Amino acid sequence: MENLMKMYIDGEWVTSISGETREIINPANGDIIGICTEGDERDVKEAVKAAKRAFYEDGWMDTTPDVRAALLLKTADLLEKRSEEFALIETINNGKTLDESRYDISDSVHCLRYYAGIINKPSGQTFYVEDNVQTMVIREPIGVCGQIVPWNFPLLMAVWKLAPALAAGNTVIFKPAEITPMSVIKLFEIFHEVGIPKGVVNIVLGSGSKVGQEIASNMDIDKIAFTGGTSTGRKIMSSAAANIKNISLELGGKSPNIIFADADMELALDYALYGIFLNQGQVCAAGSRLLLEDSIYDEFIEKLKQRATKIKVGNGIDRDTKMGPLISRDHMEKVLSYIEIGINEGARLVCGGHRIVDNGMDKGFFIEPTIFADTTPDMRIVKEEIFGPVLVIQKFSDEKDSIRLANDSEYGLAGAVFTKDITKAMRVIKKLRAGITWVNNYQPAYCEAPWGGYKQSGIGRELGTIGYEEYTEVKQISINLAPKPNYWF
Incomplete structure (x- = not known):
């Protein structure tokens, strides 16, 4: 042939x-x-x-x-x-x-x-x-x-x-x-x-x-x-x-991205988006669980929604595309099924949640950038790896609570902390049961440093x-x- x-x-x-x-x-x-x-x-x-x-x-x-x-x-x-x-x-x-x-x-x-x-x-x-x-x-x-x-x-x-x-x-x-x-x-x-x-x-x-x-x-x-x-x-x-x-x-991973109230909000917003929507969320170390301190919870979610809904989804070869299709029809349907599960579990759908079929994209495998808020640790969308452009948001009250939520997972691949207090960042990072961690950053991998995880x-x-x-x-x-x-x- x-x-x-x-x-x-x-x-x-x-x-x-x-x-x-x-x-x-x-x-x-x-x-x-x-x-x-x-x-x-x-x-x-x-x-x-x-x-x-x-x-x-x-x-x-x-x-x-x-x-x-x-x-x-x-x-x-x-x-x-x-x-x-x-x-x-x-x-x-x-x-x-x-x-x-x-x-x-x-x-x-x-x-x-x-x-x-x-x-x-x-x-x-x-x-x-x-x-x-x-x-x-x-x-x-x-x-x-x-x-x-x-x-x-x-x-x-x-x-x-x-x-x-x-x-x-x-x-x-x-x-x-x-x-x-x-x-x-x-x-x-x-x-x-x-x-x-x-x-x-x-x-x-x-x-x-x-x-x-x-x-x-x-x-x-x-x-x-x-x-x-x-x-x-x-x-x-x-x-x-x-x-x-x-x-x-x-x-696999279900990695936490922890945002404290004293973080640089624009920086944290930028990396919260980058952490989950890079490569359509098809990243083992994706920041798929966003943990927000209660005092900034509502404000952060609203700003996140504004940014996420403006992401240009399309064919990856187009210059203005920021997020491409999922890898296959089967995988797209799996991710869509998780979105439906999240809705049925009672999570609040902030934005997205649908397949994109307009503007000639009906033959591709495109899903809108999707964000769920008001999630709880027992929800499947919080516990299971979705491996798509789906972000789940949890609220925490203090440093101890953030660590508890972050480690409440069978996975331990990656995690990040955003705060201007470096001593607090280090306290949390040291308690985080994950092999790859960042402070005021998310996703970069360097071949000079080891890559791998804890637990499952x-x-x-x-x-x-x-x-x-x-x-x-x-x-x-x-x-x-x-x-x-x-x-x-």
Whole structure:
């Protein structure tokens, strides 16, 4: 089939063994924008064979840091050169605005260069212990890594996983989300162009139930890294137990954004909107729970409504669009069902709440920026991750009350505090059970700092030196400096 998007296994572009295909849809208008080959368990097994051979037999595990760094730097350079092409692909396939896509591409370039720069920086330890023994600790690559990413940040999430894994000397079987594979396929074209050896990077396209399940349970995969929903994370964790895989999971969130009365209101308004409506609210760390101090509750909500109702929703490729479509019809209907649940639970609908079908948007998957006020902790819209442009607002009376409400969640991914009192901010942040926190800010992520959550938001961390270490094993080496028999037996 002409223009069929293929998988990359053992240095070759291949179609699936089954011959199945999948249509890729533009969420802004429902158009078919491509057809890709659709793999299954058999394709994963072929990729694993290639990755295992590349790691153990072909010597990738022994490549020097400068070789791996050079490959990552070349990849970054080519990605940067083609950044506009990648941004357009990302917007057409995912729906986010071009400005957001451009930021994601830029961040991906930076992440590749960051990990190229730290390859030879990690240090070990040495100990001089009793009995004339010198002990040292070194880090080695884990081996064959399976990586699974979601559809909300297709390229960026891929680079967050691929860069540290390759930097540490591992080989990879990579699975993009089945509905957003296009930018990652293009990234693998760059991998091929820069000369990453055969079998080191492999991409298998297909569903989570087939390709994802095989990656999670395959006995020859040594580590799995997954970003996605908590329910899927539990299944992966269970499957990974088959061979006690090293695992890292970045899962769901229902993150609190706490606004105190003494905060800069314009600043807090700006980031309250940015925290929930960026990428149509399809962000694991979205500030989906807004906690307002009672004395500013009504005023803040009214100003928030005024700003939210002016957000320009439309096709992401249009320059004036600020919020694009949701990723798919199924996901749009899920979000709309949550809005209906919120209304039935008695929450006050401040604005939004409907699908947008006018001005030619009836074929896309658009929802108005939606805000609920007067919510209570027992409501499903407060407890469950909606993953869409839906903000729920709660009221608190004092610092202690804000902490209680903020931590009243099974999740613990992110959270923020807005106040001019930095000592108060730090008191609250230290009590917040979350892995990613901000003060007078919301959403920025830096590849220099670790990313991950507490509780049911996952285990392990991505990014930073800690993210690099997640792709290494720790080995102890003890050298007898005075070898002689001990005559124990």
